[in-house]
Amino acid sequence: MKNIRILLFTLLAICFSACQDFEELQLDPNRTTQATPDLLLTNIEVSAFNSVPLSAALASRYLVNTDGVSLEQYYGWQRSGYGNYNHLRQVVRLEEEAARLNKPVYAAMAKFFKSYFIIGLTQTFGDVPYSEALKGGEGNFSPAYDRQEDIYLGVLEDLKAANAILASTQEPVAGDVLYKGDLKKWQMLVNSFSLRVLMSLSLKENNSKLQVKQRFREIMDNPAQYPIFGSNNDNAALPYYDLESNRYPHYNNNSLQTAYYMEETFVTLLQELGDPRLPKLAALAPNMATRPAEDLSAYGGVRGSDALDQNKAKVVGGAASKINARYYNNPVNEPALALGYAEVQFILAEAASRGWISGNAEDYYKKGIEASMQFYGIPQSSINEYLANPEVQLQAADPLAAILTQKYISFFMNSGWQPFYEQRRTGFPGFDVSGSGMLNEKRIPKRWMYPENEFQLNRAHVEAAIDRQYPEGDDINATMWLLRQE
Known part of the structure; x- marks a missing residue:
């Protein structure tokens, strides 16, 4: 009997030791079981700001996809996640x-x-x-x-x-x-x-x-x-580097090179305003490729609301501009801008126009334009010339139209879905829905x-x-x- 007790005690001890060893083996002594705030912060920042969604560019009438029917472009989406x-x-x-x-x-x-x-x-x-x-x-x-x-x-x-x-x-x-x-x-x-x-x-x-x-x-x-924010130096803008997993999101994006073209109404808007940002955003249309980049008439687009076959025909004819090659050829390109000084100035211009604050709406408005152009690398002399353009001045009868239009231009390939939300809130600028390709009964x-x-x-x-x-x-x-x- 005494021997049986000793045997049972020995077996239990071995079992306990084995279980303990098994549990200990599940823990990697070289890995922490708690995430440190600095590691969490880095991942959260990248998750929040590393985003330049092409779907938003389609819905906001900046770009057009000619490789298939895009539900974002034709306003036929259903669920999100x-x-x-x-x-x-x-x-x-x-x-x-x-x-x-x-x-x-x-x-x-x-x-x-x-x-x-x-x-x-x-x-x-x-x-x-x-x-x-x-x-x-x-x-x-x-x-x-x-x-x-x-x-x-x-x-x-x-x-x-x-x-x-x-x-x-x-x-x-x-x-x-x-x-x-x-x-x-x-x-x-x-x-x-x-x-x-x-x-x-x-x-x-x-x-x-x-x-x-x-x-x-x-x-x-x-x-x-x-x-x-007091200048572009304060922007919430995530920079990119020519390193693995740190490059611009659309670097080497084949679809952006071959299937995406500038939206016609957006190109026309910039042409009518004589906007020097157009050559920074778009490539020359193939049938105008011998003209200088500064010639704004050498750019074209296709309408986001037109049927796919119509847009393909225009592309084949060489009348449509692609997006500027830097967006897919440059691994660094521009930072992903989530919220910038230009947007803040346009917000203040709108607030002044609505009577929320006592500042001068035109001053805020022009600072917003200047900041946007500086973000895209426009020379100061060209900025000054643009700000003096009669077509760009605030009109007392309807200042919000100009403020929100310039704010919309400044959102090209940045700020996620913000340009769509702004248009949804204000109706500016009007998004074209007249073409035969539209879904959702031509409603936005x-x-x-x-x-x-x-x-x-x-x-x-x-x-x-x-x-x-x-x-x-x-x-x-x-x-x-x-x-x-x-």
């Missing part, structure tokens, strides 16, 4: 690590990126999960959908809190590929983004809950407390339908969100709260 929530998971981890290590500067950046990604989601769909989102660790796998008004209020408060944290610390930052740890520039980004968010609420300027005009003026009246969609898997995983909440927002159902032509005049 919830990819931003994958990025937000990383933001939540950054928030958690900032709290664990008591590094509030990273918490401020997490508030900015949470705002940045959620604004992208709500502008796409309308109401989306916000206050209960990303709480699977707490057992909530079917989050409720927040009203768009409440999402915007939460974002504005988060941005204000982020600015306050950044203003109160000199804490060093690692992993910042955007501003190299310059917290003043981060403050400028947070507040400049706040101005973009507030201007996107222009149809809600009298909303007592959001206090859009009051918040806008608070930023503008207190520049020491709320600094904003106002949103995207919710992802299919939401109806499988979170049906009750997504259907409740649709019912309270869209009487016509989950439709791309339905009008979200953001676009309803109050």
Whole structure:
């Protein structure tokens, strides 16, 4: 009996030791089990800013795809996805690590990126999960959908809190590929983004809950407390390098070289204004290839609304310009601009025109044009000549038309879907839908339908969100709260 007890004890000890060894073997001693804030920050910045979507260029009437029927170009899209929530998971981890290590500067950046990604989601769909989102660790796998008004209020408060944290610390930052740890520039980004968010609420300027005009003026009246971009040096622009995985997103993009051409209405707009940016954006039309690049009449395009066979015929005839070769030949090209000084100046010009602030709309407007041209490398002498052009001057009767048109021009191949959202909000400039290729009954969609898997995983909440927002159902032509005049 004594021998049996000894044998059992020995077997249990061996078993425990083996189990312990097996568990220990699952842990790599050379790898941390916790992500550090600097590594998280780098990945989040790249996820947020490394984007130059051709789909947005098609929908915004900058480019045309001649290789097939593009749903973005012909306005026939249906559903979009919830990819931003994958990025937000990383933001939540950054928030958690900032709290664990008591590094509030990273918490401020997490508030900015949470705002940045959620604004992208709500502008796409309308109401989306916000206050209960990303709480699977707490057992909530079917989050409720927040009203768009409440999402915007939460974002504005988060941005204000982020600015306050950044203003109160000199804490060093690692992993910042955007501003190299310059917290003043981060403050400028947070507040400049706040101005973009507030201007996107222009149809809600009298909303007592959001206090859009009051918040806008608070930023503008207190520049020491709320600094904003002061030049192109402050741009939220991710640079590229001629290194593996760090090159311009469309470098060596075969489709961009062979199937994409300039949109005719955009080319015509720049020609009518005598805009020196055109040669920086487009290549000479093949049938005009012997002319100097400065000859704006030597460029052409195809209409995004025309049928595919019509556009192909025009391309074969040599009348259509491709995009400038630097966009696919230069591994560095220009940085991916997410939010720039030019846009901020156009926002201020619009705010002054609307009476939100007391500044001079024309001054802001011309600074916006100048900043955009400098971004594209236009010589100052050409900029001055353009600013003196009678066609470019603000017209007292309708200043918003010129401001928003110039803002639209400045968005070429940058700022993601912002040019489409601006046109959706204001109607400027008019996007051509007259051609025979158009889908969606020649209407420009106002949103995207919710992802299919939401109806499988979170049906009750997504259907409740649709019912309270869209009487016509989950439709791309339905009008979200953001676009309803109050």
